[in-house]
Amino acid sequence: MLRFHSLPPHEEARMTDHNAAALRASVESALHAAADLDATDIIVISVGSSVILEGFVRQWGDSVRALAIAEEVVGSGYVHCRLLVR
Template identity: 45%
Template sequence: MVQRFSNLDADEAAGRANSAGLMAAAVDSALSDAYDINASNIRVSMLGSYAILEGTVHNRGDIARAIEIAEEVAGVGKVRSRLVAR
């Protein structure tokens, strides 16, 4: 007997994973395209419906700007930051 860990069928689970991957790529692209922030040390991942920003930036203003850019793509309140200013 196989135990299910989720109520999602395989197609729905794959669709959600693909959607999360597309969202992470879109946020990463928006950060890379921004002229006013160096996002080369920012990694974007997804945790459920939240975009997670991790890495280092130059100052606190860059943290705020990275969150602002990510929220323009993922939605207000859908971004969590683990960024560190160095």
Template identity: 45%
Template sequence: MVMRFDGYEQSRNSAEAGHCSAATRAAVRSALEAAAEFDSTQIIVSILGDFVVLEGFVRCRGDDELAVDVAAAVVGPAYVHNRLICRGAIRNPH
């Protein structure tokens, strides 16, 4: 289960919304670890202002999009920056 932090607006940062950056980072990290669809062990989650930044490596194309979707479920799609590098081929949809 992924808990989303509601209350993100452009004029309010995560601390003003009642969530410190450490809690936001931990929530995104936990959600990534819980996602069984891909390996998130080489993903670094950091906070830059109101934004969650995903950096590091994923095994194949498509896993980066899954990681962004997981993070977006926590903080909202407008607050996720993807800096992930794909090491392999395109993910097999089957």
């Protein structure tokens, strides 16, 4: 009989939280590293394997650029953009 090692439920939850935090940090870093985007008013929220971009940008093109940057990190279809133009 084969046995596979699995983490206890509390350890799995901790690893999931860690992965979500790492994912959020990676997207935040990529947004702030982009020279052509002011990301100071962008908030990144991680939910499972997806991220949500909330906050404000100066023009509609910045919203499109932020979405593209986040999708480069997370993958296409895993980013929900709720950015507003101010």
